Amino acid sequence: MASKLHQLRSKVAQASQFVAKHGCEYYKQLLVENQQYIQQPPTVEKCNELSKQLFYTRLASIPGRYESFWKELDSVKQMCKNRGDIKVEDAGVAALFGIELFAWFCAGEIVGRGFTLTGYHV
Missing domain, CATH: 1.20.5 (Single alpha-helices involved in coiled-coils or other helix-helix interfaces)
Structure with a gap:
């Protein structure tokens, strides 16, 4: 048990060293690659606005998903009725x-x- 704990500690130490060495570089690269998704100015208010937009957009999509669900269910019912044609x-x-x-x-x-x-x- 103690040897496994020692192995775990050494693996965690290696991982933290890797993150410390390459973390900032990866972070900057990630921001540059995804610049088109960053909202300006990056404020708490803007984040709150975006989270509300996401929530209400998802809420507005429920009727369409509900309709799609029933269409899919109807097609499954039709397949069950026509089992011989499957x-x-x-x-x-x-x-x-x-x-x-x-x-x-x-x-x-x-x-x-x-x-x-x-x-x-x-």
């Missing part, structure tokens, strides 16, 4: 999607249990 490719995509959802669920459960497979935590 192509093998469509069924394969649906099966892969279901498997992916199940895998993400399993991964979430494992993470939620502290990365243990049985739930027993030592």
Whole structure:
């Protein structure tokens, strides 16, 4: 346990040295590359205004998303009604999607249990 703690400390020290050496350079490069997204003047008031714009824009997009959801659901219902017309490719995509959802669920459960497979935590 003590050796792992020592290894962790040395890795953290190396990472902090790297950040101290290259952090400012990376920060300046990032700002130059993304200059078009920076609002002038960069004040707290401008940040508050932008956050409100984002919030209310997202709020205004809900009806469109709601409508899209129901259209998608209707198309799924139509596919279920016409099961005989479903192509093998469509069924394969649906099966892969279901498997992916199940895998993400399993991964979430494992993470939620502290990365243990049985739930027993030592």
